Amino acid sequence: MHPRVQREKKIVGLMVNKYCEEIHNNSSLCKDCNDLLEYTEKRLLSCPYIKNKPVCSKCDIHCYNKKQKDRIKEVMQTIGPKMIYTNTLDTLWYFYYKFIHKHQKIT
Numbered sequence: 001m002h003p004r005v006q007r008e009k010k011i012v013g014l015m016v017n018k019y020c021e022e023i024h025n026n027s028s029l030c031k032d033c034n035d036l037l038e039y040t041e042k043r044l045l046s047c048p049y050i051k052n053k054p055v056c057s058k059c060d061i062h063c064y065n066k067k068q069k070d071r072i073k074e075v076m077q078t079i080g081p082k083m084i085y086t087n088t089l090d091t092l093w094y095f096y097y098k099f100i101h102k103h104q105k106i107t
């Protein structure tokens with residue numbers, strides 16, 4: 001697996017887990033959150049440009065469908081700032097802003 005896929009997969013996984021824990025009050029992922037996570041992983045793995053681009057925001061292909069896009073956006077907007085506050089991960093910060101920026105632009 002490409003390192004970038006692993007990194008993004010890890011970050012999305014952290015966010016969705018935390019979202020479900022805080023917003024849905026679950027100690028393990030509920031079905032909706034699990035579906036969302038599986039969806040994002042599939043999209044990452046099927047991305048044809050994964051080896052060449054730094055982040056999904058630079059991508060011309062808007063590969064998320066509307067429903068899942070809205071959900072991952074909500075997860076990131078809700079959990080992103082909390083995680084940035086407790087994690088000093090530059091990658092997380094970067095990923096979060098790029099992602100939100102991109103998806104605001106196309107809606």
Ligand SMILES: [Zn+2]
Nearest residue numbers: 020024030033
């Ligand atoms: Zn949930």
